Amino acid sequence: MSYDKTLREDLAARLTAGGHLQSTRWRQALLDVPRHEFLQGGFFRRVDATGPTGWEPVMPDEPAWLPACYTDESLVTQIAGTIVPSDIRGQILRQPTSSSTLPGLVVRMLEDLQVEDGSRVLEIGTGTGYSTALLCHRLGEENVTSIEVDEDVSTRARRALATVGHAPNLVVGDGLDGYSEGGLYDRIVATCGVLDIPPAWLAQTRPGGRILATVCGWMYSSELARLTVDGDGAARGRLLGGQISFMLARPHLPPPLGMLPDVNEGEERRAVIGADALDDWTTRFVAQLAAPRTQRIQIPRDDDTRHVFLDVDAGSWAALHRDGEHWTVRQGGPDRLWNRIEDHLTHWRQAGAPGLEQFEIIATPDKQTVTWPRKHP
Numbered sequence: 001m002s003y004d005k006t007l008r009e010d011l012a013a014r015l016t017a018g019g020h021l022q023s024t025r026w027r028q029a030l031l032d033v034p035r036h037e038f039l040q041g042g043f044f045r046r047v048d049a050t051g052p053t054g055w056e057p058v059m060p061d062e063p064a065w066l067p068a069c070y071t072d073e074s075l076v077t078q079i080a081g082t083i084v085p086s087d088i089r090g091q092i093l094r095q096p097t098s099s100s101t102l103p104g105l106v107v108r109m110l111e112d113l114q115v116e117d118g119s120r121v122l123e124i125g126t127g128t129g130y131s132t133a134l135l136c137h138r139l140g141e142e143n144v145t146s147i148e149v150d151e152d153v154s155t156r157a158r159r160a161l162a163t164v165g166h167a168p169n170l171v172v173g174d175g176l177d178g179y180s181e182g183g184l185y186d187r188i189v190a191t192c193g194v195l196d197i198p199p200a201w202l203a204q205t206r207p208g209g210r211i212l213a214t215v216c217g218w219m220y221s222s223e224l225a226r227l228t229v230d231g232d233g234a235a236r237g238r239l240l241g242g243q244i245s246f247m248l249a250r251p252h253l254p255p256p257l258g259m260l261p262d263v264n265e266g267e268e269r270r271a272v273i274g275a276d277a278l279d280d281w282t283t284r285f286v287a288q289l290a291a292p293r294t295q296r297i298q299i300p301r302d303d304d305t306r307h308v309f310l311d312v313d314a315g316s317w318a319a320l321h322r323d324g325e326h327w328t329v330r331q332g333g334p335d336r337l338w339n340r341i342e343d344h345l346t347h348w349r350q351a352g353a354p355g356l357e358q359f360e361i362i363a364t365p366d367k368q369t370v371t372w373p374r375k376h377p
């Protein structure tokens with residue numbers, strides 16, 4: 001057996017043992033689709049250092065490259081919207097903008113998508129094309145449409161897909177608009193995160209069809225959601241759990257922070273809940289539901305840290321700091337951000353702080369609602 005096939009066998013065994021890979025059909029797809037063909041342009045490896053994250057290229061002529069293609073890790077393939085591994089000597093300190101998602105998450109999502117033979121699937125975020133290839137293997141390329149916002153990324157994916165013998169419908173555009181020319185889909189799956197389920201996805205999924213996407217916020221807690229579309233233009237479902245995170249769809253990225261508020265202004269009070277509560281993933285997710293377009297930054301100050309929460313567009317802010325045993329909050333702008341977050345967290349705690357996999361999500365063209373089960377006396 002060739003070396004890369006052995007690596008794929010090993011990966012499939014690990015993903016099966018980890019519970020990500022469950023069905024024989026997806027196992028066969030994982031064994032037959034060579035991930036390394038989608039990483040021929042190399043990838044960026046994180047450089048361990050304190051301070052901002054650095055990235056260095058790993059190219060196919062390096063011994064580390066092939067085994068890395070079969071680890072259960074996300075491999076970054078583009079940085080700062082244009083930079084690919086062959087552009088760089090040394091390190092780069094900018095943000096990743098495209099990657100090959102870790103195979104464990106790819107197959108978990110494919111299993112969660114609950115496809116059947118002949119299901120027509122729209123994928124948002126083609127990336128390297130690896131997950132697109134797995135879909136083609138399982139469903140046939142005629143049933144797969146994949147949208148990528150970045151033309152160069154899409155071109156590279158098309159090339160890699162052709163190498164492994166697939167030619168699905170690849171579209172360059174904003175996946176948040178879906179692709180209405182493709183008619184109604186049985187499934188929509190997003191491999192980039194969204195703040196809310198776009199109305200176009202609701203309109204382009206057949207009644208009874210499913211949408212699988214990671215719902216995010218700008219405090220960077222997120223969770224995978226699976227919704228079933230009803231016949232009235234809405235969809236409802238559950239969060240699936242697992243602390244899933246994805247790079248955000250580009251139109252949903254937060255605005256630059258710009259000028260920070262003067263945290264000596266505003267109204268001050270003792271906080272009921274401290275900023276440290278949001279170090280916990282679930283608590284942060286619930287806080288984010290109350291303030292989805294709020295960003296969080298930490299500003300070191302003397303021997304203290306200010307935790308600043310800022311809704312740039314609305315101009316509202318809250319700044320918290322620890323005051324001995326307690327937390328103090330100052331708030332300014334048109335809205336009292338921290339009051340909103342505290343109220344939401346208090347209700348959730350009073351309901352027994354249920355886990356995210358118990359949350360329900362309802363999306364309509366106008367609104368998204370995420371709720372937790374009420375506690376029964």
Ligand SMILES: C[S@@+](CC[C@H](N)C(=O)[O-])C[C@H]1O[C@@H](n2cnc3c(N)ncnc32)[C@H](O)[C@@H]1O
Binds near residue numbers: 129250
């Ligand atoms: C995590 S990567 C996708 C991984 C991919 N499924 C794979 O297996 O290689 C996310 C991709 O979503 C793309 N993306 C971001 N915003 C998008 C949007 N609005 N529409 C379509 N694609 C988008 C990014 O350019 C990036 O290539």
